[in-house]
Amino acid sequence: MDWLQSQTRLFRAMLYCFPAEFRHEYGAEMEQVFEDRLRTEPRLRLWLDTLTDFAFSAPKEHWDILRADVKHGVRVLAAMPGFSSIVLLVTALGIGATASIFSLVNAVLLRSLPYGHPEKLVYIWSPNPNFKGVPDELGPIVPDFYDWQRLSHSFSAMTLFEHRAVNVMIVSDAKRAAAAFVTGNFFRTLEAWPAIGRALDANDDQPGHEHVAVISYAFWHSQFAGASDVIGRYVRVNRQDYAVVGVMPQDFGYPFEGDIPYHRPGFKQTDIWLPAGYTIKQKTDRSDMASGDAVIGRLNNAVSASAAQAELAAIEKRLQPLYPEMWRGWTVLVRLLVQTIIGPVEKMLWLLLGAVGIVLLIAVSNVAGLLLARATARAHEMGIRTALGAERARIVRQLLTESLLLSCLGGSLGVGLAYLLVHFFTSLNPGSIPRFDSAQLDSRVLFVAASLSVGLGLAAGVAPALIASRTSLNNLLRRGSSRVAGGSNRGRFALIVLEVALSVVLLTGAGLLIRSFLKLEAVDPGFSTATLTLKVDLDQQYSTEESQTNFYRAFLAKLQELPGFACVGASTGIPLTNSESVTFAEVKGFGAISEVVENRAVTLDYRKALGTPLLRGRDFVPGDVNSKSGVVIVSAKFAQTYFHGRDALGGQIRVGIRDLSKAGWQTVVGVVGDIRHNSLEQAGKPLIFYPWDAGDNFVVRLNIPVRQAVNEARSALRSLDPALTLQAATMEDLINASTARRRFQTSLLTGFALVAVVLALAGLHGLMSYTVKQRTAEIGVRLAIGSPRRRVLSLILGQGLRLTGYGLLIGLGFAFAVTRLVSGWLFGVEATDPVTFVAVPLLVLLVAACACLIPAWSATKIDPVQTLRQE
Amino acid sequence: MPKLSPQAFHILIALADRDQHGYGIMQDVATRTGGKLRLSAGTLYGSIKRLLEEGLIIELRENQRPQEDDERRRYYRLTPAGRKAAKGEVNRMAELLKQARAYGLVAKSN
Numbered sequence: 001m002d003w004l005q006s007q008t009r010l011f012r013a014m015l016y017c018f019p020a021e022f023r024h025e026y027g028a029e030m031e032q033v034f035e036d037r038l039r040t041e042p043r044l045r046l047w048l049d050t051l052t053d054f055a056f057s058a059p060k061e062h063w064d065i066l067r068a069d070v071k072h073g074v075r076v077l078a079a080m081p082g083f084s085s086i087v088l089l090v091t092a093l094g095i096g097a098t099a100s101i102f103s104l105v106n107a108v109l110l111r112s113l114p115y116g117h118p119e120k121l122v123y124i125w126s127p128n129p130n131f132k133g134v135p136d137e138l139g140p141i142v143p144d145f146y147d148w149q150r151l152s153h154s155f156s157a158m159t160l161f162e163h164r165a166v167n168v169m170i171v172s173d174a175k176r177a178a179a180a181f182v183t184g185n186f187f188r189t190l191e192a193w194p195a196i197g198r199a200l201d202a203n204d205d206q207p208g209h210e211h212v213a214v215i216s217y218a219f220w221h222s223q224f225a226g227a228s229d230v231i232g233r234y235v236r237v238n239r240q241d242y243a244v245v246g247v248m249p250q251d252f253g254y255p256f257e258g259d260i261p262y263h264r265p266g267f268k269q270t271d272i273w274l275p276a277g278y279t280i281k282q283k284t285d286r287s288d289m290a291s292g293d294a295v296i297g298r299l300n301n302a303v304s305a306s307a308a309q310a311e312l313a314a315i316e317k318r319l320q321p322l323y324p325e326m327w328r329g330w331t332v333l334v335r336l337l338v339q340t341i342i343g344p345v346e347k348m349l350w351l352l353l354g355a356v357g358i359v360l361l362i363a364v365s366n367v368a369g370l371l372l373a374r375a376t377a378r379a380h381e382m383g384i385r386t387a388l389g390a391e392r393a394r395i396v397r398q399l400l401t402e403s404l405l406l407s408c409l410g411g412s413l414g415v416g417l418a419y420l421l422v423h424f425f426t427s428l429n430p431g432s433i434p435r436f437d438s439a440q441l442d443s444r445v446l447f448v449a450a451s452l453s454v455g456l457g458l459a460a461g462v463a464p465a466l467i468a469s470r471t472s473l474n475n476l477l478r479r480g481s482s483r484v485a486g487g488s489n490r491g492r493f494a495l496i497v498l499e500v501a502l503s504v505v506l507l508t509g510a511g512l513l514i515r516s517f518l519k520l521e522a523v524d525p526g527f528s529t530a531t532l533t534l535k536v537d538l539d540q541q542y543s544t545e546e547s548q549t550n551f552y553r554a555f556l557a558k559l560q561e562l563p564g565f566a567c568v569g570a571s572t573g574i575p576l577t578n579s580e581s582v583t584f585a586e587v588k589g590f591g592a593i594s595e596v597v598e599n600r601a602v603t604l605d606y607r608k609a610l611g612t613p614l615l616r617g618r619d620f621v622p623g624d625v626n627s628k629s630g631v632v633i634v635s636a637k638f639a640q641t642y643f644h645g646r647d648a649l650g651g652q653i654r655v656g657i658r659d660l661s662k663a664g665w666q667t668v669v670g671v672v673g674d675i676r677h678n679s680l681e682q683a684g685k686p687l688i689f690y691p692w693d694a695g696d697n698f699v700v701r702l703n704i705p706v707r708q709a710v711n712e713a714r715s716a717l718r719s720l721d722p723a724l725t726l727q728a729a730t731m732e733d734l735i736n737a738s739t740a741r742r743r744f745q746t747s748l749l750t751g752f753a754l755v756a757v758v759l760a761l762a763g764l765h766g767l768m769s770y771t772v773k774q775r776t777a778e779i780g781v782r783l784a785i786g787s788p789r790r791r792v793l794s795l796i797l798g799q800g801l802r803l804t805g806y807g808l809l810i811g812l813g814f815a816f817a818v819t820r821l822v823s824g825w826l827f828g829v830e831a832t833d834p835v836t837f838v839a840v841p842l843l844v845l846l847v848a849a850c851a852c853l854i855p856a857w858s859a860t861k862i863d864p865v866q867t868l869r870q871e
Numbered sequence: 872m873p874k875l876s877p878q879a880f881h882i883l884i885a886l887a888d889r890d891q892h893g894y895g896i897m898q899d900v901a902t903r904t905g906g907k908l909r910l911s912a913g914t915l916y917g918s919i920k921r922l923l924e925e926g927l928i929i930e931l932r933e934n935q936r937p938q939e940d941d942e943r944r945r946y947y948r949l950t951p952a953g954r955k956a957a958k959g960e961v962n963r964m965a966e967l968l969k970q971a972r973a974y975g976l977v978a979k980s981n
Binding site for chain 2: 018022025026029030032033034036037049050052053054056057058060061
């Protein structure tokens with residue numbers, strides 16, 4: 001009968017599909033029935049029968065218990081609304097914050113870019129090591145691109161494009177928009193295809209055929225109201241009509257803000273793609289050094305980025321003799337596109353996710369603490385149930401169902417909170433984080449939120465459930481229900497220490513970032529933040545340098561006449577706009593400068609309008625412009641670096657792009673304060689100003705409100721040329737834009753740290769209140785035998801602060817270890833900044849004392865007579 | 872009174888004239904339905920559990936069981952409430968049958 005035994009054994013194992021309670025009650029019987037049937041029925045049929053039977057009846061039994069437990073759980077939780085709502089709130093906070101940050105990470109880092117096989121895409125830059133101080137991420141000279149395309153074998157497709165602001169005519173109103181002028185392979189390289197119509201191709205890229213356009217989904221909706229007959233209609237860009245041939249899908253807007261390093265025309269995404277239509281001359285003539293903004297290549301299968309780099313570098317080396325000697329030295333840099341786009345924000349987002357993970361951990365321990373307290377309080381109920389024959393597994397299961405019920409409810413509330421938070425975060429506009437706006441609660445985020453909710457319910461619920469179910473009737477009877485409730489609090493103490501420690505870590509990180517931010521705010525940028533800046537993008541109507549200069553002169557004159565425009569200047573580049581203008585220079589007495597030097601042509605009033613102080617010498621005067629005896633003004637940094645120990649005033653420098661020896665010497669007539677041109681975090685570089693009577697960037701010191709001034713400037717521009725558009729921003733706007741990411745990160749981390757502290761101290765407060773209640777009898781006795789109330793107060797306060805102290809010690813230790821994670825974002829403070837490391841513990845101790853004070857105070861109010869009578 | 876599931880109704884019928892153990896009930900049902908309804912262990916004891924909870928059947932104490940049987944087996948007996956529930960179900964069905972007959976849905980037997 002061996003086979004009978006083995007089959008029965010198998011059946012017995014399968015009984016584990018059923019709930020333990022059911023199995024213990026009926027398992028033996030079911031086995032008996034199975035054995036009986038084994039003797040009389042064909043085995044195959046019996047097994048088939050059993051399998052189908054189990055498939056239906058086992059889930060039914062589980063479901064029955066679940067339904068009963070949920071029903072019971074809802075009743076129990078509804079009976080203690082205070083407890084339930086606190087747990088729900090804490091859970092919602094934890095899950096909501098985590099889900100919202102995860103949805104940002106998901107949008108920016110995890111969701112695949114809307115291009116085919118994005119991992120095969122590379123940026124190909126063309127740096128020149130001879131130009132020190134210039135970023136490596138330079139677009140190549142146009143003919144180089146065409147030679148790469150012709151000579152290389154590493155790529156299946158390659159495209160060059162220029163990205164710039166254009167003036168789009170909508171009815172009779174000109175509007176600024178971002179356009180990319182692309183070579184024929186652009187869409188094929190990205191493997192991104194229009195939702196309607198066709199992409200641009202090589203035929204469109206021929207001069208004479210280039211008047212076609214592909215537009216973005218957003219542009220289609222804003223300018224054509226999403227009309228289905230958009231194909232073939234015209235869009236007027238820079239005074240020329242382009243026939244719309246395609247509309248891209250909603251998620252395509254390449255290049256997005258931040259997609260191209262060091263290139264910020266100030267648009268969230270691109271709306272119009274037009275053929276570049278380079279002429280034969282543009283494709284081959286290297287004399288005017290015209291370059292594109294970026295090249296994207298699609299690597300052939302099995303070709304690595306470094307192999308492609310090696311091939312292109314060899315090609316580029318062969319091309320060098322085609323350049324004038326002064327301009328040689330171009331090299332090639334191949335970088336993966338995904339890394340380039342995501343790299344700068346990746347760390348920041350992971351940091352935020354880590355921070356919010358800590359908040360979640362604190363929430364879990366907080367809930368666990370609450371459930372533990374609840375478990376000890378319910379020991380009586382569980383003891384009775386055990387006495388009535390309930391199995392331990394059954395009680396654990398029911399308690400876990402309750403905690404899961406709470407965590408899932410809290411999780412749902414958290415998803416609602418996350419929805420609001422994501423909207424809030426995207427409205428904060430942290431600046432140049434690609435695809436940040438597209439963050440939403442998609443299925444992946446919801447799945448994570450659901451898993452976290454279940455995980456939280458289990459993590460926080462298991463220990464309390466095990467503890468509560470351990471109570472035996474014996475204990476209950478022997479110790480009396482009031483004593484059972486007074487079980488050990490060690491678990492809860494440990495949880496509080498953990499919570500305090502974690503919040504100290506967060507608080508320290510936030511403190512360091514806040515200190516950095518304050519230091520940055522205090523930096524002197526070298527200009528007045530109230531200055532209004534205006535920029536006009538000219539189109540091909542102004543193709544000659546002369547017509548451009550004439551326009552700028554005329555506009556400058558118009559602005560100077562406007563009422564309330566106290567001082568107006570113009571320059572070839574203003575701070576914090578990523579405008580680069582560099583030159584080679586030589587200083588008499590110092591020699592040729594090995595790095596390229598920043599230079600700007602400025603009008604007479606530029607310095608005054610910008611609000612930069614004149615340190616020595618004089619400003620430009622009308623006679624300086626076009627004078628034979630050239631004069632320049634230099635920045636303090638320039639004077640300090642290249643006139644080391646000598647007087648810069650009267651010093652001689654000469655500058656030039658080609659042959660310096662042919663350039664004339666110019667005299668330094670003034671020294672101005674340093675200007676932070678690139679970013680607030682970077683000290684001002686050496687800078688040379690030339691006198692000029694025009695410039696495409698205007699700066700204004702105002703006597704009237706900004707809004708009014710911008711309107712006046714707009715009508716002034718319209719009277720000159722209605723097809724042009726004006727971009728206006730105060731220097732403060734530009735500063736805010738340049739520090740937006742830091743502000744976003746700092747405020748989020750600070751918010752998380754505050755939530756963490758509040759959660760930890762709420763936990764501490766709850767625990768101390770509970771302890772006081774537990775120790776009522778003891779305190780009553782102490783008071784009865786004459787212990788002063790002051791002693792009772794310090795007893796409770798001391799216990800709470802001792803717990804906080806342990807948490808602080810552990811937390812500070814951790815903080816020391818992990819603050820180096822944020823060291824990359826620190827400005828003007830060390831990762832071990834003593835101010836932060838002193839302020840954080842003080843703050844935590846202070847708030848902890850407040851949290852313990854109320855329970856401690858209530859302990860002193862205990863009436864000894866009353867408590868002794870109860871005993 | 873909640874409607875009885877077909878399985879529960881069959882169990883009640885099987886217990887109508889004598890106390891039985893699980894396997895007995897299963898065989899009884901199978902015989903009566905010509906093998907069409909076979910209550911496998913899971914379904915059988917799931918239904919028995921619910922009938923016990925609703926008080927329609929009871930489990931016999933050890934001294935009430937037939938002497939000769941395997942002591943592992945448990946015996947079940949119909950309670951008055953169970954009998955009433957079964958009768959209620961029978962009446963409901965009879966009523967249904969009557970109506971169906973009036974509409975000519977039932978072939979005349981005999």
